[in-house]
Amino acid sequence: MKGKQRNNGITLIALIITIIVLLILAGIVINLALGQNGIMVRGEEAGIEYDIAHEKEILGLALKDIQIQNGGSMIIPDEATLEKAMKDNSGIDGITAKKSSEKLYIVTYPDSKRQYEVYADGTVQDAAPRVNDDTPGEWEGDGTLENPYLIQSIEDLVSLSNKVSPKYSEVKAGTQLETYETYEGKYFKIQNDLNFASVNSYVDATRTDYGDVNDDGEAKTLIEEMTGGAGFRPIGNYYNGTDYSFKGNIDGNNHTISNLYIKNDNSNVKVGFIGTGDNVTITNLTLANAEIINDKNTYGTAILIGNKGAGDVVVSNCHVTGNITSYPGYVAPILGAHNYTYPIQGKIQISDTTTNSNIVAGGYYISELIACIYQTDTVEIKNCETNGTITGERISEIGGIIGKAEKCNTIVIESCKNNSEFKIENDGGKIGGIIGQAYSISTMQIDNSSNLKDMKLKSSEIGGIIGKYSEDCKTLTIANSYNIGNIEGTGNLGGIVGYYYPNSSNDAILIQHCYNLGQIKTCSNSGGYLGGIAGGIYYSKKANIEQCYNVGDVLGKGNYIGGIAGRSGDVTNIVNCYNTGDIEGSSYLGGIVGYINKTNLIENVYNTGDITSITNNNYLGGIVGYITDNSVTIKKAYNLGKIKTEKTGDIGAILGYTDSSSNTLENNYYLNDTYTRGIGCIEDAQGQVEMVETKEGMLTKLNELVTANSDIWQQNTDGKNEGYPTLK
Numbered sequence: 078m079k080g081k082q083r084n085n086g087i088t089l090i091a092l093i094i095t096i097i098v099l100l101i102l103a104g105i106v107i108n109l110a111l112g113q114n115g116i117m118v119r120g121e122e123a124g125i126e127y128d129i130a131h132e133k134e135i136l137g138l139a140l141k142d143i144q145i146q147n148g149g150s151m152i153i154p155d156e157a158t159l160e161k162a163m164k165d166n167s168g169i170d171g172i173t174a175k176k177s178s179e180k181l182y183i184v185t186y187p188d189s190k191r192q193y194e195v196y197a198d199g200t201v202q203d204a205a206p207r208v209n210d211d212t213p214g215e216w217e218g219d220g221t222l223e224n225p226y227l228i229q230s231i232e233d234l235v236s237l238s239n240k241v242s243p244k245y246s247e248v249k250a251g252t253q254l255e256t257y258e259t260y261e262g263k264y265f266k267i268q269n270d271l272n273f274a275s276v277n278s279y280v281d282a283t284r285t286d287y288g289d290v291n292d293d294g295e296a297k298t299l300i301e302e303m304t305g306g307a308g309f310r311p312i313g314n315y316y317n318g319t320d321y322s323f324k325g326n327i328d329g330n331n332h333t334i335s336n337l338y339i340k341n342d343n344s345n346v347k348v349g350f351i352g353t354g355d356n357v358t359i360t361n362l363t364l365a366n367a368e369i370i371n372d373k374n375t376y377g378t379a380i381l382i383g384n385k386g387a388g389d390v391v392v393s394n395c396h397v398t399g400n401i402t403s404y405p406g407y408v409a410p411i412l413g414a415h416n417y418t419y420p421i422q423g424k425i426q427i428s429d430t431t432t433n434s435n436i437v438a439g440g441y442y443i444s445e446l447i448a449c450i451y452q453t454d455t456v457e458i459k460n461c462e463t464n465g466t467i468t469g470e471r472i473s474e475i476g477g478i479i480g481k482a483e484k485c486n487t488i489v490i491e492s493c494k495n496n497s498e499f500k501i502e503n504d505g506g507k508i509g510g511i512i513g514q515a516y517s518i519s520t521m522q523i524d525n526s527s528n529l530k531d532m533k534l535k536s537s538e539i540g541g542i543i544g545k546y547s548e549d550c551k552t553l554t555i556a557n558s559y560n561i562g563n564i565e566g567t568g569n570l571g572g573i574v575g576y577y578y579p580n581s582s583n584d585a586i587l588i589q590h591c592y593n594l595g596q597i598k599t600c601s602n603s604g605g606y607l608g609g610i611a612g613g614i615y616y617s618k619k620a621n622i623e624q625c626y627n628v629g630d631v632l633g634k635g636n637y638i639g640g641i642a643g644r645s646g647d648v649t650n651i652v653n654c655y656n657t658g659d660i661e662g663s664s665y666l667g668g669i670v671g672y673i674n675k676t677n678l679i680e681n682v683y684n685t686g687d688i689t690s691i692t693n694n695n696y697l698g699g700i701v702g703y704i705t706d707n708s709v710t711i712k713k714a715y716n717l718g719k720i721k722t723e724k725t726g727d728i729g730a731i732l733g734y735t736d737s738s739s740n741t742l743e744n745n746y747y748l749n750d751t752y753t754r755g756i757g758c759i760e761d762a763q764g765q766v767e768m769v770e771t772k773e774g775m776l777t778k779l780n781e782l783v784t785a786n787s788d789i790w791q792q793n794t795d796g797k798n799e800g801y802p803t804l805k
Contacts, residue, residue: 226266415483542573
């Protein structure tokens with residue numbers, strides 16, 4: 078009996094466990110089928126995705142038919158034509174196409190009720206849902222950080238513009254109100270994706286009570302005002318010495334404002350979504366497919382902020398695309414013009430921001446991020462990337478990040494990338510992948526930044542990072558940055574810096590951990606200073622190029638050309654650097670430096686690129702071409718590059734020429750097939766410049782150098798650099 082009872086107990090427990098397991102499995106099966114990520118839910122989502130793809134496919138076929146009917150042009154003549162093409166390609170009755178504005182139609186499918194925006198160029202997008210705003214033009218909230226004003230419709234944006242600044246016609250006539258709101262310290266939050274060209278983003282797109290809101294002299298419906306004539310009137314402005322700046326904070330809430338349209342022909346108007354911003358902050362906002370046209374010199378044209386006032390501008394996590402046409406200049410997608418205040422004050426902070434715009438412009442200062450910064454205390458630009466194109470003529474300064482910076486205390490650029498293309502027709506100008514020109518800057522730091530695009534222009538100063546750093550500039554540091562684009566111009570060209578001309582008694586430049594992969598080439602018969610890292614360093618009192626290298630060929634037609642620097646300044650140290658690119662030019666050519674002016678230190682360097690005088694001239698050196706002073710030191714260097722010229726003068730495998738025999742040369746080596754002597758103008762000194770007959774002999778000499786300087790040099794064990802030692 079006891080055994081039987083025990084068996085019954087085990088059976089009961091097993092039954093309970095089995096039931097529990099079955100319930101768990103049933104729950105798992107139900108969840109797999111019906112849960113948030115269940116099979117049925119995923120199947121339903123896949124079905125919806127298929128339906129959307131099918132609806133867009135029908136749209137594409139309909140548009141293709143219309144294009145064929147128009148002889149290849151994408152023109153939608155009217156609603157009926159688009160509706161018929163949709164019916165013909167789907168067999169579905171009831172598809173409607175309503176013309177929202179001159180830019181787009183809204184297509185609605187009868188069963189799914191899904192809507193799509195069809196633009197005049199044939200672009201198809203999902204339509205934003207119709208806005209729900211019970212008080213259009215009157216914001217909910219109290220403007221505090223905890224309870225911000227809510228922007229829910231286009232009417233709300235128009236109302237903001239009206240409350241911050243008057244129309245210029247009112248200012249000119251003296252009929253503006255006595256007070257306008259700056260909204261300083263107030264907060265706005267965008268609640269919906271908004272599209273200026275779509276009726277879905279208006280509560281009533283046909284309302285006319287706003288009148289001639291865009292100040293072009295003709296009152297129309299609200300959507301016609303926003304998409305035609307002068308378009309949207311910027312939020313905040315600066316007229317005839319009177320400041321109507323916007324000073325609030327806008328949180329885009331990761332929403333997109335599409336098809337902003339502004340057309341200006343008034344020289345007193347600053348152009349942008351924000352006309353003039355002063356102590357303004359804009360975050361988490363995308364402006365997509367904007368169209369900005371400015372035909373007057375306004376000193377500030379942008380998609381986001383046209384002009385900076387005396388206070389601060391902060392932009393974070395903003396993304397801008399569109400087209401800008403502005404011949405007066407001062408043009409950029411994020412921030413157009415500068416601050417004309419004195420003394421130096423205010424700050425600019427831009428972070429985590431991207432642009433992709435097509436700019437057609439002329440005049441001064443063009444960029445894909447900020448056109449010009451003037452008399453600003455602190456500038457910080459971090460984690461930004463620029464794309465698009467800049468096309469135009471008569472442009473003096475162009476930069477991927479900043480066109481020109483002048484009279485600022487501190488500028489810091491970190492982790493920025495230029496991927497935009499410059500197509501400029503004019504001669505002259507300062508062009509840089511990051512900055513076109515910096516003028517009278519106290520401190521500038523550029524770190525971990527790069528240029529990825531070719532720059533082939535008829536311009537006098539071009540640099541992969543900075544075109545020209547000039548006049549009363551003081552401390553410049555460029556670190557961990559690189560250029561991979563090919564550079565071609567008429568003057569001073571460099572993979573990192575085109576021309577450094579501080580003309581200051583207390584300047585200091587440091588270029589550290591930087592490299593160039595692009596070809597540097599002049600398109601001028603005379604040319605200027607050309608260098609793989611720096612084209613020309615002039616009048617510098619303290620310049621250091623450390624741990625940098627150049628791979629691209631440096632090809633000129635004139636003088637002063639080097640693998641690292643074309644010309645080095647009064648006090649320049651080039652240490653722990655190498656060049657593998659070929660060097661071509663007339664004279665003053667060097668594998669590391671073409672021309673040295675005064676006190677310089679060249680240490681721990683090597684060159685493997687060939688050096689060719691295309692005019693069979695002299696002053697050629699495997700390390701340095703020409704030295705004018707007696708206080709230059711060259712040590713711990715080797716050259717493998719061949720010197721090519723029919724001249725038999727001041728040419729050497731290490732040094733071409735020096736006008737003094739008291740320069741210091743120590744532990745410098747060259748292979749016998751590079752050139753017949755180490756120093757062109759004097760007899761080689763044993764231990765200072767030494768020819769080595771064979772590769773094996775050179776390796777022995779250099780291994781001694783590596784052993785004595787193991788913190789800098791290293792043995793080459795991976796077969797690179799033909800097995801010769803490399804720099805750590």
